Amino acid sequence: MPRALKLSSAQQAMLGGALIASSLDRHEQDALLSCAVAVRYEPQDVLFREHDKARYFYCVLNGYVRLYRGSQDREADISICEPGDSFGECLVLAGEGYNYSAQAMEHAILARFDIAQVKALLDQRPRIGGAIARSLSQHLLSTMECLARDRMQTSPQRVAHYLLAHCTNEGTRASLRLPFQKSLLARKLGLAPEALSRAFSTLRTSGVSVCGRAIAIEDINVLRQV
Template structure:
């Protein structure tokens, strides 16, 4: 991870569309963004470990970040894959001193890194920033509940089918998409082991799903929707 730099105007514009910033006035937005710097990260960079003292929260400008919790037996449980526009760690603004999960960069990424102490100092004079943070946390909670329900109710092929249907580009009764990341990261995003993802794609061949690297073609949208 390189030395932190000032946010560029383009990066500020990108952040302006993020949920944690988008509802703020211009002055509030500028005050919050003044607490942030840009950091460029490489794949496998560790941003922080579970239990580390929390100094920052983050917003993803480009790339992907994996949030996970290590177990005592050495295994790791994936919690969330953060995509451009997502933020993480902002719950520590309101409560907590240590990170309660680990964060690892999975693709070349540029992140906005917010100083927690500086943001906390803003809240007394700029309470609407706190409301924006709560709104972001509420969205995280709802998204987590949706993921949990999906994990409990859907089989692996159904999870993959659902992802394909919500991310593909339809063309009549067919569709296509190109994954923005490796299939191993898709497996983590869907809460599947890599071998379970491979079996799910194999099961979806009967619905006309063909996979070539990151490119996926769907020849029968109706059948995929039935699955």
């Protein structure tokens, strides 16, 4: 198990702005963060496996975490969690074990919350339970949006949607640098790596060029039409 460290002031400030804590007042935030420590994971480290008894939930401070189900022979990605994203907090309100596995995809630093300690706060500080419910509601809405996009959009459209949401405009031109490898982008968009490559090839005709992690968009209005 990775070594637990006290949260730094910068990490506490970041958690204060995360969805799970942003609606709480200072005293409530302090109470919630008193249940957390910072832990560091190496690439490919498994935080927990599906059906393990749950002791912790997490919020990403740095890096990326993959949530997935299945065995080594066949796995299905559920989500890629980015800095500020929390996962597993549903177990504060219901459940005993994790219903998916979690794996660090790069060097990652996470805030690890002790579920039993957070549960003990709820009677005296019920707004913490409300904040957790708010976070879970956002997870649900994001999942519904992801499902709708997967069913309604082609692979090139999914990639175009991501590029438009994350690019920096320079007039009609735009650009971005992926914060992670393209293999992780494929997982995030629910695509096989070869499907992502084909999507980028298709988008070349719409003025999208790729060089490593750097992506240039010739005309953002053309990409919007995709």
